[in-house]
Amino acid sequence: MNEIENIVKEMFKKYGKSRTALIPVLQSIIRKKRFLSDEDIVEVAKLFDLSSAEVYGVASFYSFLDIKPRGKYVIRICKTISCEMKGSKEIIESIKKMLKINLNETTKDNKFSLLTTNCLGWCHKGPAMLINEDVYYDLTPEKVAEIIEFYKNK
Amino acid sequence: MKSDKVINKVDLIFRKSESDEISVIKRVLEKKPIDIINNIIDSGLRGRGGAGFPTGLKWKLAYEQNSTVKYVICNADEGEPGTFKDREILDVVPQKVLAGMAICAYCIGAKKGYIYLRGEYFFLANKLEEIIENFNQKLKTIGLDFEIQLYLGSGAYVCGEETALFESLEGKRGEPRNKPPFPTSVGFLNKPTVINNVETLVYAYIITDIGPNEFKKYGTKDSRGSKVFSISGDTPKPGIYELELGMTVEDFVKEFGDGDTKAVQIGGCSGKCVPRKDFATTIIGFEGIPTGGSMMLFNSSRSMYNVLHNFLEFFCEESCGQCTPCRVGYQQLLKGIEAVKKGERPASYLEELKKLALTMKVSSKCGLGQSAANPFISIVDNFKEEMIY
Numbered sequence: 001m002n003e004i005e006n007i008v009k010e011m012f013k014k015y016g017k018s019r020t021a022l023i024p025v026l027q028s029i030i031r032k033k034r035f036l037s038d039e040d041i042v043e044v045a046k047l048f049d050l051s052s053a054e055v056y057g058v059a060s061f062y063s064f065l066d067i068k069p070r071g072k073y074v075i076r077i078c079k080t081i082s083c084e085m086k087g088s089k090e091i092i093e094s095i096k097k098m099l100k101i102n103l104n105e106t107t108k109d110n111k112f113s114l115l116t117t118n119c120l121g122w123c124h125k126g127p128a129m130l131i132n133e134d135v136y137y138d139l140t141p142e143k144v145a146e147i148i149e150f151y152k153n154k
Numbered sequence: 155m156k157s158d159k160v161i162n163k164v165d166l167i168f169r170k171s172e173s174d175e176i177s178v179i180k181r182v183l184e185k186k187p188i189d190i191i192n193n194i195i196d197s198g199l200r201g202r203g204g205a206g207f208p209t210g211l212k213w214k215l216a217y218e219q220n221s222t223v224k225y226v227i228c229n230a231d232e233g234e235p236g237t238f239k240d241r242e243i244l245d246v247v248p249q250k251v252l253a254g255m256a257i258c259a260y261c262i263g264a265k266k267g268y269i270y271l272r273g274e275y276f277f278l279a280n281k282l283e284e285i286i287e288n289f290n291q292k293l294k295t296i297g298l299d300f301e302i303q304l305y306l307g308s309g310a311y312v313c314g315e316e317t318a319l320f321e322s323l324e325g326k327r328g329e330p331r332n333k334p335p336f337p338t339s340v341g342f343l344n345k346p347t348v349i350n351n352v353e354t355l356v357y358a359y360i361i362t363d364i365g366p367n368e369f370k371k372y373g374t375k376d377s378r379g380s381k382v383f384s385i386s387g388d389t390p391k392p393g394i395y396e397l398e399l400g401m402t403v404e405d406f407v408k409e410f411g412d413g414d415t416k417a418v419q420i421g422g423c424s425g426k427c428v429p430r431k432d433f434a435t436t437i438i439g440f441e442g443i444p445t446g447g448s449m450m451l452f453n454s455s456r457s458m459y460n461v462l463h464n465f466l467e468f469f470c471e472e473s474c475g476q477c478t479p480c481r482v483g484y485q486q487l488l489k490g491i492e493a494v495k496k497g498e499r500p501a502s503y504l505e506e507l508k509k510l511a512l513t514m515k516v517s518s519k520c521g522l523g524q525s526a527a528n529p530f531i532s533i534v535d536n537f538k539e540e541m542i543y
Contacts, residue, residue, distance in 0.1 A: 015303075022325035027273075027308060061327040061474075062308035064273045080235040081464045082386040082450060118311060118468055119235040120274050123384065123450070124392035133276040 004029065004040060008047045022048055022058060026065050031133070034074055034113075035066040063117065071106045071113040073151050076130040079116040082123035087139075091127045092116070094141040098148055111152065161409045162398035164372055164380035166360050167353065168246055175253035176292050178363045179260075183298060187261040191217060194358055197366035198378030203229060203314075203351030204421060204446030205521070209358055212348055215338035216262040219346035226259045226267040226300075227342060227349040231319060233272055233311040234422035235468060236448030239382040240352040241275055242394045247356065248282060252289045252302060254355030257362050258348055259300040267302040268342070270319050273309050311472035315520050316341075316349045318474065329476045330520035351446070353382055374400035377439030381447060387419075388412050388453040400441075404433040406449070414453040417536070422448035423465040424525035427458070429536040458537035459495060465529050466491070473522060480523025483514040487530060494541060501542045504534050 015021040122128035125137035195210030232240040317331035341347025377399035
């Protein structure tokens with residue numbers, strides 16, 4: 001059995017064999033591969049007995065269900081006003097320099113993608129960001145450099 | 155004249171409860187559901203997510219539905235910018251949330267409940283699942299046939315809208331439904347459903363535990379009780395505070411401002427902006443400006459044009475795109491203020507944009523589009539110079 005089939009089986013067990021398991025399946029694939037390829041979507045659709053267009057429609061609706069290739073570590077910087085007031089733009093600039101990429105790009109070694117996102121719910125400790133599912137807040141350019149270095153060597 | 159009133163801090167939500175949650179539920183099981191519901195109605199508790207629907211009435215409407223399948227859903231898709239109190243509640247007192255759900259389930263006759271946790275809070279998921287598993291086992295031993303499951307969102311603000319949340323739980327795009335029918339009759343999987351905010355469920359539990367009178371001691375006639383506020387922006391003490399409802403913005407600013415507060419955005423991007431001149435006369439509560447708890451303070455160094463621009467970009471991205479007024483309206487509002495700022499349009503164009511915001515308010519399908527007028531008109535009217543120059 002391939003990887004996708006395994007995930008679907010596992011989620012059917014947890015959420016019941018119905019469409020309510022669809023988003024948990026897509027989330028699991030994201031956590032493993034960081035994006036949903038066309039092949040993944042076709043495969044999931046088959047296992048749910050849905051059209052690929054239907055599954056694509058669901059995936060493309062949610063900002064965390066990426067349908068574009070992403071690096072191993074997806075960095076999402078909060079761009080909402082509270083974080084902006086605390087210097088999120090500076091953080092974005094320093095990461096761009098560090099990784100030599102622009103927003104919405106991935107490093108050549110496929111290790112990092114740099115994105116922005118809306119409110120992460122850490123407004124009292126901004127600027128905040130996610131790296132995959134991990135949260136970092138009270139960021140400064142120095143702190144962010146250290147965190148990125150950590151992931152580089154991970 | 156300046157008032158000397160000090161803000162009343164309350165400690166209901168986070169304090170260690172006198173009785174443990176399971177024993178409170180056991181007591182509940184000995185009473186009639188309708189008596190528990192009437193207690194909540196008597197307390198005057200209104201939804202703490204922002205919309206403020208009377209909680210007891212919501213439970214009663216679902217209770218009256220004749221259906222063998224019903225659901226209780228905890229809305230933990232806390233996405234309103236400037237709000238982070240539900241995260242703290244779920245982190246610090248998750249058992250109280252689960253107990254609120256169990257009490258609701260007993261009252262309305264639901265056997266299954268879901269917590270819809272926003273994807274941004276994934277870091278809470280494993281811990282919560284363990285606590286839920288443990289809690290479900292305990293419910294079994296006391297004979298309540300109710301099971302809770304955790305479900306995660308995937309980064310869509312609109313899924314905090316209750317019917318969009320059902321769609322998402324059902325494995326679909328999170329597009330809001332038309333209302334009516336309301337969730338208490340046609341909700342998740344088209345079954346009667348009570349969907350409450352995290353904080354609302356905790357208050358429902360507390361009211362059931364200590365009685366409605368203890369809760370009613372706080373607040374005003376229209377805004378009973380206390381509320382958890384998320385405070386951010388230009389403040390020396392950002393964070394989470396449980397405060398009595400019914401205070402003026404002036405009292406609030408005196409406590410949390412940095413001495414130079416020029417505006418407070420109440421209720422996040424979809425809420426209203428209160429300028430300094432209105433601080434003394436604006437009440438935080440259902441009789442004034444209701445809020446899900448997001449309070450963002452801005453001092454005189456901030457450009458309110460930038461604030462509004464940031465809010466509009468947020469809505470352009472988060473609009474689900476299903477209905478035209480919201481999808482196109484926010485883009486036009488954003489382009490419009492940019493054009494005025496650049497001098498490509500005269501200042502009077504702002505009046506046209508205000509009309510558009512009001513049209514969105516009456517013609518959009520859900521709260522996301524209907525909210526446009528709140529931030530737009532309150533910021534444009536009060537900070538017109540900043541929009542133009």
